[in-house]
Amino acid sequence: MQNVWSLSSLKICSPACDAGASVLKDSFISQVYDRANSLLGQKIRVCGWVDNIRDLGGVRFVLLRDRSGVLQVVIKKGVTPETAIETSKELVKETVACFEGTLVESKSKLKYELQASGIQVLSKPVEPIPLEPATSTEAQLNVRLDYRWLDVRNLKVSAIFQFESWVANKFREFFRQNGFVEVFTPKIVAAGTEGGAEVFPVIYFGREAYLAQSPQFYKQMAVIAGLERVFEVGPVFRAEAHHTVKHLTEFHGLDIEMGFIEGPEDVMNMLESFFRYLAKEAEIDDSIETVRNYFDLALRVPSKVPRITIREAYEVLKERYNHQLPYMEDLDPQAERELGDYALKEYDSDFIFVTEYPWKVRPFYTMRKPQEPEWTLGFDLLFRGLEIATGSQREHRYDQLLANLRDKGLNPERFQFYLNFFKYGAPPHGGAGLGLERIVKQFLNLDNVREARLLPRDPERLTP
Amino acid sequence: MQNVWSLSSLKICSPACDAGASVLKDSFISQVYDRANSLLGQKIRVCGWVDNIRDLGGVRFVLLRDRSGVLQVVIKKGVTPETAIETSKELVKETVACFEGTLVESKSKLKYELQASGIQVLSKPVEPIPLEPATSTEAQLNVRLDYRWLDVRNLKVSAIFQFESWVANKFREFFRQNGFVEVFTPKIVAAGTEGGAEVFPVIYFGREAYLAQSPQFYKQMAVIAGLERVFEVGPVFRAEAHHTVKHLTEFHGLDIEMGFIEGPEDVMNMLESFFRYLAKEAEIDDSIETVRNYFDLALRVPSKVPRITIREAYEVLKERYNHQLPYMEDLDPQAERELGDYALKEYDSDFIFVTEYPWKVRPFYTMRKPQEPEWTLGFDLLFRGLEIATGSQREHRYDQLLANLRDKGLNPERFQFYLNFFKYGAPPHGGAGLGLERIVKQFLNLDNVREARLLPRDPERLTP
Structure with a gap:
């Protein structure tokens, strides 16, 4: 990690360190x-969680873990004072503790170890741990999520x-550099974005409200309000009873x-540049x-x-895939995977844009294609065969927006605040x-979002 | 603005610009x-909203506005082609348009102006504007909020x-530099943070859930989960029927x-450093x-x-203020203002920490003061006489946390997931x-949050 973490160890150390310790x-x-x-050869102090303990009679090896890695601590007679050896007997897995000692070279694959001269226990488990961090990724996902903090x-x-x-x-950094202003739009709203039923109702002082399905309407408003280019990073809520990964x-x-x-190309160019930036920075x-490890x-x-x-x-x-999709329908998950395969093989690309989606599968605020109004200026971006972005040029002409709503069978009155x-x-x-x-799922090739x-x-x- | 905004004007300009135009x-x-x-003397193109129009017979002055400022555009016979003069007659306030022309010096206080050679209208108001942007700050706040996009x-x-x-x-930048990891915690939760009634109910697939009053429980969980230092920027929801500024x-x-x-000093030190950083960066x-204007x-x-x-x-x-507060009660708004005054006069400071709040006015997860359990390790930070931060050392000892819950008359079962x-x-x-x-309110001395x-x-x- 590049950041300097100066406070905690310094503070916690000061009452307990040996007089001659070099406080890390x-x-x-x-x-x-x-x-x-x-x-090397200096006295230092490190804090973290006890990942593992091996007791070989006269010597005890403790693997200490923090978010950045592990360090082996050696507790042995002649090196470690008796009181510290006594304290070390209390240690169990996941005890939170600080160790003082001398850093020395080691023959283990970790290359270095700490010869303990002092131990301070900060917090001990009050029950046996139900999920061992060291092997948690082998457990069922549901169990892992139940004990996420382990x-x-x-x-x-x-x-x-x-x-x-x-x-x-990096997302914020890139878009700021390109003149975008961050906005914070409300998550409690009076009407759903798309007009669909898939919103969570909220009871708002006796009135009915909803959780925002997306900041769609309000980010458009922010542009129209003269902020011109905006971004938002925030929660979105979908009351969809999907059970997928x-x-x-x-x-x-x-x-x-x-x-x-x-045109929508300007938006796609921007997204493409963002992912190029992300790839380079990664x-x-x-x-x-630490992530690269x-x-x-x-x-x-x-x-x-x-x-x-x-x-x-x-x-x-x-x-290529003998996969016949109904004309003017959306892609299905298999089609997304196949197009991911196609992009990789034909273009050596982890990404592919699919453009000009049919009007019938896109929301009313999408701009329809001039001359071919059955198609739109809407697109998706697939990343390794999964849709990770949906975008479009929006309809900004009042009369056309009204016509779009009517064409979708939506009641313009319900959308008057947006109009x-x-x-x-x-x-x-x-x-x-x-x-x-x-x-993140696609970038790290995880199985489940x-x-x-x-x-x-x-x-x-x-x-929890 | 420091950022380069290369796309929009370039794109929109290319089909319409004169051949010799310098595309900004x-x-x-x-x-x-x-x-x-x-x-100066170059042909450029600028886009924005028409802020104002003055028509002096043979010459028309248009004030064009974008989020960064205004530029005067001059439309006159002999300089502007007839077709563009015709187009300029359509312009009304808040028309969205692009102007091409030559930048010249001007005797006006704006110092420069654009002598128009071309106009492209992108969007015209379909109704008279109910709130004029130029004078909107003089309108009632409620009206301004009704027409926020104007x-x-x-x-x-x-x-x-x-x-x-x-x-x-800047908040994120500072805390990243100090080893904090950003987390994204759920806003739909099964139980309220403080155990109070001031939460918004959500209907979650037929079950009752709530909107998170704060990320309190989950940011603590993230620390305990080994992320060690975390921050979050996100919406919080308070179903409190307050009607204040x-x-x-x-x-x-x-x-x-x-x-x-x-101790809690470590948190206060961190906050103090953040505001020092913010002050310097500002x-x-x-x-x-633009903001400094x-x-x-x-x-x-x-x-x-x-x-x-x-x-x-x-x-x-x-x-000093002849203001007697009940012992062991919270500060009232007047007290906050008075302490703001005190901090300014005594310490030349816009900020003051008030520490060791009484246990009876602090939530159960606050660590009580050792030896004096009627007081806590909780504090508030006042900024120009308004509380802008609440913090504390938390109780991390399982048994003590349980005792705290009981002492507050809360049912530990309801908080078992947190325990x-x-x-x-x-x-x-x-x-x-x-x-x-x-x-932001305090920094910019705004009247109302x-x-x-x-x-x-x-x-x-x-x-809206």
């Missing part, structure tokens, strides 16, 4: 290794969330919306070194990500919504 | 001024949201939680130059922000929750 100012274990040369102590699982944090940050009822949306575009950024972060983003119309996609699926945004000068605009957990969500919610799961 | 790659109007020297076109209002975006980003039912929380602390960061961004953060116990605060209030987090090794930890809108929220929600307001 940054207490991540990975930094002990990074600085091992200068720390599961995430597994360093490979921890790496997923450190990576997710990093992806969200890619659906959650609550996930984090990465949303963008940009004004003054000429390769070089030191701050995710567990996952291959190489991404294929060619200089031009392939873009095919859905009509072309129907052809490809039929000819009003378009009455007083609305620039042409477009945008996209991305799913953070899906990006739940693995990329700290505390997933689905139709069955509402806890 | 970044279309923010403020950049026209920044680069005026090199652009109100935010006012450049002073726009500046508030550009600033809010910037504050959130500082309460919202939905706002954005900036939450931090850190493991391996020695002074020097070029990206908020409208607001004074100077902040007083002394090298040591004053910290007084609430018992000392009772004394100060009584002696479980503490069973298997929980480091000492603490944290704080800050309100983004309140920080609603001004700092794009689309506020309160007991009466659920739209």
